[in-house]
Amino acid sequence: MSLETVVLEHAPSSYKVYLALFRNVRNSGFLHQQLLARNADFEYAFIDASTIVSRVHLLSAVFKAVNNSVNGALKTPNVHSETVVSLSASNNISEAYRRFGVSPSTTDLFVVKITFPSDSSPVPVSADAISQHLKDNVEGDIVPPTNEIVSSIADVKAIRKNYKLNGLAWLDTIKDEVVKREEIEKLVLSGMALRGL
């Protein structure tokens, strides 16, 4: 099982971040349903991986959500929904869930789990327990969330649309695909940071 533990720069050490990437997911309808039903056993950010251009893109959303949680400034019910919504370049919360969150048609799924001690659960759930729970509940092939795999899953056309990056002539003229991706990533990050502000 490759559940990755990520240590983010400038995140408080009490916050732990875990990532898992699943391909060929066959029960995304079920997973989506658990979120809609607010099933407390499914406190995850379930993200459609095709909307993610790079690891840094996803980690940026995590960082924002953690920061809002630390500051007591969540705009959504919890740090997981906050991660999904942080991906958005606008302030429209339901649109963000629709765009970036799992849907019944999702086949490539990013799972983010963020834990920290709270009054109701002073000892956060362990990595092993998370691994086991995902193994029992996500029907799909777990793959390491490397940048290569992430960018091969990315639907760049849809991503450009999500962040209103169409019609940028200078971007279209970049020949080197790697450079172009980097530019797109940078534009995505600033769109997220500004979130329509």
Place this chain on the structure above:
Amino acid sequence: MAAAVSDAALAHEFPLPKILTNPASTPPTLITQGAEGRLYKTTYLLPDIACALKYRPPKPWRHPILDQRLTRHRILSEARILAKCRRDGLRVPSVYALDESAGWLMLEWIEGTPVRVNINNRLGNRTEGIEDDEELKELMRKIGMAVGKMHSIGIIHGDLTTSNMMLKPPAGDQPDNATGLEGEIVIIDLGLASGGVHDEDRAVDLYVLERAFGSTHPRAECIFNEVLEAYKKSFKQAGVALKKLEEVRMRGRKRSMLG
């Protein structure tokens, strides 16, 4: 140890913004400390992603509510303008993250040095042959083109100086090798920038640069015209802005004659 003491004193005088008190692979470095804000070099998300954190600490001499509002406004304004510039294809640091209430803005770290440093290193103690220094003149033209590009997308900088532009060396060069003149101009510090397409505003921007250049690099004043020549070629409205610049200079001169 003396160094440790002074570090501690520094830390006391300039307490870190809360976000930087969280653990990171390398401690943040204070790069500059101005009246309004501080700039730290630190990391974003991962140890290998350097970033610049611009922090505007609370000003105890200002009314707290007003201070908070001003800080938020300035952070947001700079971030919005940087994002717009980047979208429109101008080289500026890209925005990574911000917290307008906490008063910070995290930006892409630009390798290299402020153009001021490159020019001064190039000049050394030379007094002759500067007007024939083709490489330096090429740098001037790059500055003119960058400013022209910025104006063409409708942005007025508000504080154009050779300190507020970086020369980013070509990839593979030694970072911070401040003797070369090669590389890309990256305009920074858009804290006073605004949207504007009026020729008058553009002319004032150029005038500010011209004056700042003259006082920072008096010996290179003789080649400043290269900046304006390149600017002229960089977008359609440039000629009109340059005409206006003459008027702005006249006014400036009158003002200084009146004392």
